[in-house]
Amino acid sequence: MKGFQIFRRASTAIRNRATPSKLLIVLTFGAAGGAFLAISDDSPFRSLTAGESGNDGGKKKKLVVLGTGWGGTTFLKNLKTSAYDVHVVSPHNYFTFTPLLPSVTNGTVEARSIVEPIRNIVRNKPYNVEFKEAECYRIDPVNKKVYCRSIQNLGHGENEFALDYDVLVIAMGARVNTFNTPGVEEHAHFLKEVDDAQKLRRSIIDCYERASLPTISEEEKKRIMHFVVVGGGPTGVEYAAELHDFASQDLASLYPSLKDYLKITLLEAGNHILPMFHKKVTDFANEKFQKDQIDVKTGSMVVKVSDKDISTKNRATGQIEAIPYGVVLWSTGIATRPVIAEFMEKIGQAGRRVMAIDEWLKVQGCDDVYALGDCASIDVGDFKEFVKDIYERYPQVRKYLEKNKLKNFEALLRNAQGDSQKKIDIEALKKALSEVDSQVSFLPPTAQVASQQGKYLAACFNKAGRCEKKPEGPFRFQENAGRYPFHPFSYKHSGQFAPLGGEQAAVQFPGDWVSIGHASQGLWYTVYASKLVTWRTKVLVVSDWFRRFTFGRDSSHL
Amino acid sequence: MKGFQIFRRASTAIRNRATPSKLLIVLTFGAAGGAFLAISDDSPFRSLTAGESGNDGGKKKKLVVLGTGWGGTTFLKNLKTSAYDVHVVSPHNYFTFTPLLPSVTNGTVEARSIVEPIRNIVRNKPYNVEFKEAECYRIDPVNKKVYCRSIQNLGHGENEFALDYDVLVIAMGARVNTFNTPGVEEHAHFLKEVDDAQKLRRSIIDCYERASLPTISEEEKKRIMHFVVVGGGPTGVEYAAELHDFASQDLASLYPSLKDYLKITLLEAGNHILPMFHKKVTDFANEKFQKDQIDVKTGSMVVKVSDKDISTKNRATGQIEAIPYGVVLWSTGIATRPVIAEFMEKIGQAGRRVMAIDEWLKVQGCDDVYALGDCASIDVGDFKEFVKDIYERYPQVRKYLEKNKLKNFEALLRNAQGDSQKKIDIEALKKALSEVDSQVSFLPPTAQVASQQGKYLAACFNKAGRCEKKPEGPFRFQENAGRYPFHPFSYKHSGQFAPLGGEQAAVQFPGDWVSIGHASQGLWYTVYASKLVTWRTKVLVVSDWFRRFTFGRDSSHL
Missing domain, CATH: 3.50.50.100 (FAD/NAD(P)-binding domain)
Structure with a gap:
């Protein structure tokens, strides 16, 4: 069959092309x-x-x-x-x-x-x-x-x-950092690998099905339908927002009797969620979560997780509270x-x-x-040690730098080779060094x-x-x-996204330029589609988005 | 944002439409x-x-x-x-x-x-x-x-x-019928539910990864890469064919060193694979499998499955043989x-x-x-009993039927009500009844x-x-x-498919009209797409086919 041979050849040709030219718009952020x-x-x-x-x-x-x-x-x-x-x-x-x-x-x-x-x-x-x-x-x-x-x-x-x-x-x-909190390894979900995500998804559907059984008491239903996210970083915030969308856009109509039992809580030990973002983003997220009835509890440190309760300590009052939960996601950092x-x-x-x-x-x-x-x-410890060492062993270097107001070490080196006469004072140098230091220390695990x-x-x-x-x-x-x-x-930092649910996102570019809203979510779609590693994953993810937009999310217990 | 609202409304409108009109061509087979x-x-x-x-x-x-x-x-x-x-x-x-x-x-x-x-x-x-x-x-x-x-x-x-x-x-x-064969429950895979299919898929990739480890001996590699299908019905045959396509079209290029170790065996206790199909189909399947190097062993009854061996008994010679295997799929019928x-x-x-x-x-x-x-x-036991009973208790009925050459019981009833004068002999009636009987007995579990x-x-x-x-x-x-x-x-029987791999299928319509080849596979795609229960699954499956055609099958160990 000739038609079939052509089909076959076309398929083979497409699949053997190792790195096809980009199918989608690729945005690149030039940044300092x-x-x-x-x-x-x-x-x-x-x-x-x-x-x-x-x-x-x-x-x-x-x-x-x-x-x-x-x-x-x-x-x-x-x-x-x-x-x-x-x-x-x-x-x-x-x-x-x-x-x-x-x-x-x-x-x-x-x-x-x-x-x-x-x-x-x-x-x-x-x-x-x-x-x-x-x-x-x-x-x-x-x-x-x-x-x-x-x-x-x-x-x-x-x-x-x-x-x-x-x-x-x-x-x-x-690995995930549990801060040695008792019960976390046994009872909490993590979100580092694909199977973590699949397990978490199954657990949510488990809870919905369990709460639908006739043997479950009112109190137990409330517990089962309480989903807790620990950690107010971008992952925790995004998960809470996604879960809210899933529950309100898809599950609410399939499980109408459970709608009023649903509760999502976000626990953060620090004073703010999304601490690495601009205050505008944090404020917007707080406001949106309040509207979505996602309960954000800051200053709330988890001290223990049992099979049905999560115990938190209020950092201000020292009070310990046990909160019944159905599913807990632990997303607090790495070790x-x-x-x-x-x-x-x-x-x-x-x-x-x-x-x-x-x-x-x-x-x-x-x-x-x-x-x-x-x-x-x-x-950069070595670097600081090195500079301290130089100052101690060669005080004349410090004086030389001060005297010649050299801009930085590169200038010093150039100066030593005689191709520059630029000047700098030692405070500016220190400042420059501390900036380098802080930037290096904060190189995020991303x-x-x-x-x-x-x-x-x-x-x-x-x-x-x-x-x-x-x-x-x-x-x-x-x-x-x-x-x-x-x-x-x-x-080269290109900026950072924080998807906030409801087709809205925050994005913070270098220089603290912040954008929040639906347009940022559109940008999020574009950037992530373009960053996907292969042509295959690009097409698959984009078509998944289309599927989700058209049919909603699936709630089958797979 | 107005644009976003329109997007949202459109999405909601599409998703709330309960049974949208058929998106794809629906083929219906009228049949006796x-x-x-x-x-x-x-x-x-x-x-x-x-x-x-x-x-x-x-x-x-x-x-x-x-x-x-x-x-x-x-x-x-x-x-x-x-x-x-x-x-x-x-x-x-x-x-x-x-x-x-x-x-x-x-x-x-x-x-x-x-x-x-x-x-x-x-x-x-x-x-x-x-x-x-x-x-x-x-x-x-x-x-x-x-x-x-x-x-x-x-x-x-x-x-x-x-x-x-x-x-x-x-x-x-x-449930799956294991015929009480020892070891089947523990070691064999089944193919009745979605998670069976997912487990089976993981096991195949497991075998490929295991065979790639440096600690595995040559002999062990051969064992691991031997995939056995028990049962020559449509499911077993389709799985063997699909596995062959997956291995040769996708895995061979990713695991080139394992290409020569792969072996697929199909065991069937009866004398033919696809016994419910026309001989033409069986012959074509045998020929195709021979070309694909899928080893078909008929007359081979499985008597025991251990963790590494499957023991078969040759029905003709009575000889028992233990075959080392990596994965075994059990697909022999229901109980x-x-x-x-x-x-x-x-x-x-x-x-x-x-x-x-x-x-x-x-x-x-x-x-x-x-x-x-x-x-x-x-x-239909009752029916036969009933007829026997009538003949015994009312011999005149038999005589009446013979004498009046009535066509069937309906005619008899109509005759009794005086609206028909059609005739039949008792042998034709018996034949008609036995046809009904055989048809009912063979109503397949499909x-x-x-x-x-x-x-x-x-x-x-x-x-x-x-x-x-x-x-x-x-x-x-x-x-x-x-x-x-x-x-x-x-x-109303509409016909039955037997996909045979390599984009070829056999289809047998009522009246034993048989078609084999690429066109039948095309028909298979069309019929199955149209039979999918919802609009969502239709679109998803069709786009999955498109994805597979474009990118091949995924071999990630999920």
Whole structure:
């Protein structure tokens, strides 16, 4: 059948096109980013250039990537050198577009629409790649090995294996921070993975069905229909808003008898919800939630979660209250994974809260290991120590800076080389440094940061050979040591969204330019559609939005 | 924002339209059906007309419907009387379009696209309806009660409840028949519900990921990548074909190293696969499977399933062989659920294999209880008994029939009333009766039968009042007893599909007209799209097909 052959060929042609040109409008926000100074004195990419030998037929270096989240996936997507045999280890054989997880919990978007098999993403890359669906449980930096465990329970010694590495990229993300609150692990829902979202969705429908049974008392019905969100950050706020929309737009007409029992509460330990946003956004969100009858309780610290009650402590009065609930979502921030904590001990980072990496994303105190995303944080401690050290050991530097009113260290360096006569006072320098410091400290654990780091690191790997010969980075501090091979990582903040339900959203751009309302929600749709990793996920998510608009959200208990 | 308001209104308008006119081409097959004679002598719908009092303000009758499969849902969809308070009990709060389950297992169609919340289906009906997500575990026909258990584990006496009924409709379907083969319950997959399909899909991806681990031996890899389907009926054959397409079209390029390990085996105890189809279809399927390297083993009875081996007995040689496998799908037929078996004992149907209903779908030996779909079967035993009885007690009837060469019982009745002089011999009558008998015995446990029964029963309920006054059914056997209120149920077979993979299908229409190939697959797409229960599922499934055609099937481990 000729017609069928054409159909088949067309299908194959479409599917084999690796990166089709953008189907949707892509908005890019140009924005000011912080530029960091280079401090470390060893060459951070020493190991990379050696790997280039792969190009001329030598044995390729073994690059192991741990994790397929934003950091790991963006790194793999942008890696364009054939110098490595790449091994990817992750408990998920797919990448998840996490900003849409709250949408999955309520069926606005399908789970399968926001994931992409990692094998699909790395198909047709110049490097060899093998994926292993496993969890890394130990990193041995001395013998350069990672120890992994299959997520399937295989037994018979088939479960665990070790991988050697020449270069290691850690992009394992972080775990949920329960602040050791009793009962959270057992009873609360989280929202980090796709299956978290699916479980949460099922639990909500569970509650509706349970409350519809004839055996349930009035009091019990009230408890079951009380949904509590802990944490007033963007995820918690978005989830509360999405849940409200789901309940009022879709479930209310299917479960009319339960309409009056529904209650949504948002608990926040601090004084404001959305603390990282402009006051205008917080105020708007508060107002909208009041109108939507979402109960926002600030200054409310959760001290315990049991199977039916959540106990909160009022930070002002110290009063403890037990609130009956049906479902609780815990969304309060992140903490270091045990495997990373153990690794940090081994490399002399025992006391730290987060694993320290330098400005080139190399793990401090460990060769050939890079880290990015939520599992690591660029450390400026060294920088401050360094400056203090200079002032102590060379008081003349301080005086020199004061006297010459130099603008910054780069100017100082340029000045030392005699190509500038600009001036600065020491207070301005301090201020400049503290700004850098605060910006670095607040580099948020977001998809934006992780994916920019992944892209940056891949670019460094790609140009390692060229940059070794012709370095493009800043000057080293030692005299006549030349330049670093690369520019340090520099984060460009594009702005942040806070969807608030009812087709409204807040967006805050760099420079605190804020926009709130339906137009921002439209922008949200456009940006997220454009940011989706593959053409497939773009089309799927956009058609999910269309489906939701046309038919509402599904309430089947799947 | 005006634009937004319009958007919102449009969305609401689209979603509130209960049954939009058909979006897609609907094909209807007119076909010959069997017409049965009326035997039972009591009025099968005695209880229904009393319910009509609800129309004039009296207390409404309580109608309990068990099950939301094809039978129950079609009944609820077509019920158009306000005479009842309807209570629906089912462990699933949704209806599943089961013919597309094999497509869900391989991601050709999304699970959510083939389900529809039952609350959505019964919205805007003239009757009051309440849904309970629970499983009926006991039916008490004496006290007219059904005992139910929530599918959620609630404890504290909240788990179980009883419901009174005035009229009961049993549409609980059947369970999988394991023929008591050891290990099947524990190790095999089934394909009756949506979560079965999702589990099966995950298991296949599990196998691919497991076989990709470095710890797995060659032999183990072969075992893991061996997928076995037990049962050569339409479901088993379609699944084997779909799995082959998924593996060769999508997984082969993502897991290139596993391509040569893949093996699919289809085990059938009988001598042919697709035994209910014309020989042409069986031959074509065999040929296609041979080309696709799907190993078809007929005459192969499964005697045991362990966690890694499936043991088969060759029916010809008696030889027993243990075959290592990765995933096994068990799809060999159906059996009576325990709750139905217990109910059958209570109503004097203890010895039977399937619950007996009469020609009006009323359960034999039990008042006010109707049953339809896979859980019941129309019994013609009574009819044969009745004829035998007549011949014995009234030998003159036999002689009369022979002498007058009457065509059939209807003619006999008409003759008795003096309006016909047509003739028939007794052998023709016997032949006619045996044809009726064989047709009834072979009424297959399919969606087609169940949904026609649901529609028929709802129509009877709808016109109960009118037909009591002006009966439309056949004459009763007793003299001057008048007519039955309704025509008995008459099944109209529209034909049957057997998708064979590679965008090819076989279809067999009544009268054994057979068509095989790509055109039949096109017909399959058209018919199934048109048969989907709601507008929403139609659009979702069709867009899923489009997605699959464009992007392939997803292999994420969700």
